[in-house]
Amino acid sequence: MQKEKIDNVMNILQKHYINHPQPLVSRDKWEHIPKTPYTVLISCLLSLRTKDEVTEEASIRLLEKYNTPQTMITIPKQSIQQLIYPVGFYKVKAKRIKDISKTIIETYDGKVPDSIQDLLSIKGIGRKTANIVMVYGHNDTNHLPIDTHCHRIPNRLGWISTKTPEETETELKKILPKTYWKIFNHLFVSFGQTICTPISPHCTTCPVKSYCKQKNVKKHR
16 A cells, blocks of 8 residues: 555656756766766765755866866865855865865775765765765665655655654665665655745645645644
């Protein structure tokens, strides 16, 4: 019964967001810059606490020329700051990009590791970023990136009952058919940004409201 509900929700959302722009990291083809595990990693780092369009513009400015760890470490941190501004926390991110690039060169022979454990061992790379690099950089669909939307919405729908994104990842892997793993992140991020918002979600216009238990929804529109 639950699998049928999940299938219905996923199919409805895929149709609803078929023309909705995807975040840069989840697109199959990139323009202007090469798509590699390294550029996916850097773009993902830039995206944290930043709007998608700002992330994309900053990614293009930075990665058009500096799209390998070897080229990235040649430029001053201040130059990275200028290229990625106005992404959120741009000074912190510029330092992190330099530090991570240096670690990749020194520890992994200049190549972004294709192991989740190795990625997580690099200071500055969290679990969501590591999963995104595995899925969209290395094309390894055995991973499921979970951000705040991907954690909140399955709980709201009543699919799971979890406290942390890490718990959500574990529980969703048990019930979400693997065919949806690659599209789940960008689909639920789009849904969470536009309709199933953290506060006062747009329940009256929600395309999957008949499948939702509205867990922890105190006020909606």
